[in-house]
Amino acid sequence: MAKQAVVKVSEGKTEEALQGLLRSLLEKKVVEALLVPKRLPSGQGVVQTLIRNPEKMEGLCLLSPTMPVQSARVASYLSVRNLSKPVALVLKACEIRAMVELSKFLQVKLDHLFLIGIDCPGTFEVNDYSRMVEEGKGDGVLFQELFKGMEQGEERAPEGYAFRKACEICEFPVTRADLWIQLYGYPTEREIGLEVGEKLGKEMEEKGLHLETSEGYPKREEILRKVIEKRRKKRDETFEEFRGKVKSLGSFLDLFSTCIRCHNCMVACPICYCKECVFRTAVFEHEGDQFLRWADRKGAIRMPTDTLIFHLIRMSHMVTSCIGCGLCESACPSRLPVAVLFRSVGDRIQKMFDYVPGRDVNEPPPVATFKEDELKLESGAI
Amino acid sequence: MAEFEPRIIAFLCHWCTYTGADLAGTTRQQYPPNIRIIHLMCSGAVDSIYVLKALIDGADGVLIGGCHPGDCHYQTGNYKARRRVAILKEILRELGFSEDRIWLRWISASEGKLFADTVTRMVEELKKMGPNPMRRLWNA
Numbered sequence: 001m002a003k004q005a006v007v008k009v010s011e012g013k014t015e016e017a018l019q020g021l022l023r024s025l026l027e028k029k030v031v032e033a034l035l036v037p038k039r040l041p042s043g044q045g046v047v048q049t050l051i052r053n054p055e056k057m058e059g060l061c062l063l064s065p066t067m068p069v070q071s072a073r074v075a076s077y078l079s080v081r082n083l084s085k086p087v088a089l090v091l092k093a094c095e096i097r098a099m100v101e102l103s104k105f106l107q108v109k110l111d112h113l114f115l116i117g118i119d120c121p122g123t124f125e126v127n128d129y130s131r132m133v134e135e136g137k138g139d140g141v142l143f144q145e146l147f148k149g150m151e152q153g154e155e156r157a158p159e160g161y162a163f164r165k166a167c168e169i170c171e172f173p174v175t176r177a178d179l180w181i182q183l184y185g186y187p188t189e190r191e192i193g194l195e196v197g198e199k200l201g202k203e204m205e206e207k208g209l210h211l212e213t214s215e216g217y218p219k220r221e222e223i224l225r226k227v228i229e230k231r232r233k234k235r236d237e238t239f240e241e242f243r244g245k246v247k248s249l250g251s252f253l254d255l256f257s258t259c260i261r262c263h264n265c266m267v268a269c270p271i272c273y274c275k276e277c278v279f280r281t282a283v284f285e286h287e288g289d290q291f292l293r294w295a296d297r298k299g300a301i302r303m304p305t306d307t308l309i310f311h312l313i314r315m316s317h318m319v320t321s322c323i324g325c326g327l328c329e330s331a332c333p334s335r336l337p338v339a340v341l342f343r344s345v346g347d348r349i350q351k352m353f354d355y356v357p358g359r360d361v362n363e364p365p366p367v368a369t370f371k372e373d374e375l376k377l378e379s380g381a382i
Numbered sequence: 383m384a385e386f387e388p389r390i391i392a393f394l395c396h397w398c399t400y401t402g403a404d405l406a407g408t409t410r411q412q413y414p415p416n417i418r419i420i421h422l423m424c425s426g427a428v429d430s431i432y433v434l435k436a437l438i439d440g441a442d443g444v445l446i447g448g449c450h451p452g453d454c455h456y457q458t459g460n461y462k463a464r465r466r467v468a469i470l471k472e473i474l475r476e477l478g479f480s481e482d483r484i485w486l487r488w489i490s491a492s493e494g495k496l497f498a499d500t501v502t503r504m505v506e507e508l509k510k511m512g513p514n515p516m517r518r519l520w521n522a
Contacts, residue, residue: 243476246477247478248478249477249516250478250519251478252477253519253521257521283431297440301520308438308522309438312430312470312473312474312477313434315473316466316473319469319473344476345472345476345477348472349469349472352472353465366465370465371461372452372461375468
């Protein structure tokens with residue numbers, strides 16, 4: 001059973017209290033290393049950092065305002081081959097959910113990892129955040145506003161900025177983890193909630209790290225519900241708007257006409273699980289005459305070829321496990337609405353298999369399993 | 383103008399539908415010649431790329447033929463094909479492409495008549511739908 005605990009904040013220094021909690025994990029040797037977002041020396045960004053020495057913990061930024069890479073990918077590099085020591089990872093809900101999916105494809109090993117999640121108000125584009133810092137609207141100023149907003153469930157982006165689109169429509173500010181840092185509903189200038197899972201809780205007790213137990217904060221549930229409801233509404237509106245735009249294949253092609261086939265969406269995607277992507281093999285290196293034959297058949301063909309099939313195939317592979325982090329869209333130089341596309345298609349297909357990506361490590365992904373008695377139609381046709 | 387003759391690319395499994403197509407021939411079943419058969423070992427070996435490539439290049443229909451549920455020579459290939467096709471069709475539906483151009487059918491080695499009937503019916507349906515719009519779309 002998970003236990004409810006609390007971290008007291010002194011003098012309104014919320015970030016310091018969180019940093020202290022992490023420091024004690026390392027100092028008490030509950031874990032050997034921490035993967036945690038840390039401010040860059042320039043102050044203009046925050047990056048995931050693997051820390052072994054508690055002295056290197058200045059500038060930690062647990063509530064990272066950006067997501068330059070999906071940490072599920074980082075966790076994959078870290079854990080998949082010969083990791084023998086316990087490491088704690090501070091992640092957002094979408095990163096944890098992506099890790100759950102990757103572990104099903106044997107690309108993350110959860111054995112030595114402790115997942116620490118933190119309530120997510122949403123993230124900003126990396127460039128937006130750096131501009132925010134330049135304008136004096138980032139870092140401390142931003143966090144104070146976010147913490148205050150989250151207490152009421154009314155977090156806002158600074159004036160002139162917006163959260164990433166994918167974040168605005170994400171109905172998972174929270175998911176399951178070994179330790180969850182609760183900000184929504186809490187008066188974070190005084191205290192922060194913690195939900196401690198059994199495994200990590202036991203480990204902490206054994207290493208002499210005792211947390212103050214609590215009853216939880218009564219307002220939290222209600223506020224969290226409000227936040228999720230708001231995002232669901234936004235999500236449904238976004239889907240509707242997108243579906244209105246792609247009524248026919250022609251309109252879809254128009255919307256995606258500026259794709260330059262750079263494969264950035266594929267590289268940024270934490271789910272794209274093929275070790276060798278077919279689009280990077282000789283299968284799609286055609287002979288010169290072949291292009292001419294295609295051009296002959298249709299009269300003309302756009303170059304480079306294979307953009308439509310790239311998106312469709314990528315989608316058919318990852319869409320059942322798409323956790324909606326939206327990094328595909330953040331990575332797209334042409335600003336194609338790929339995140340909304342994958343979420344909108346994913347929503348329907350995931351429902352078809354009653355599957356929620358990231359829900360449970362033991363739930364096999366739809367593409368790797370089947371039921372004998374499903375998808376039945378007349379004469380076995382679908 | 384000559385009547386529109388749809389072109390169908392068929393991916394047939396070795397153990398059931400391909401043999402069923404063979405039986406259709408040896409028993410002199412009549413069916414329209416609009417079909418180009420590609421012989422695979424299992425419907426589970428049909429990658430979504432094959433289906434999409436055929437459609438994007440202008441095939442009017444794609445037929446995937448496999449063993450009846452429970453009869454797969456490799457135990458479960460047809461069940462996997464069924465999920466894969468269901469996912470692909472849902473994606474195409476969402477993007478406004480008529481997913482009815484993809485047919486997945488279970489036809490056993492002894493069902494030569496069913497094979498001939500299926501092709502006949504598919505050609506009729508595709509004639510009603512008209513040519514695949516992707517054939518003309520240079521930007522697809």
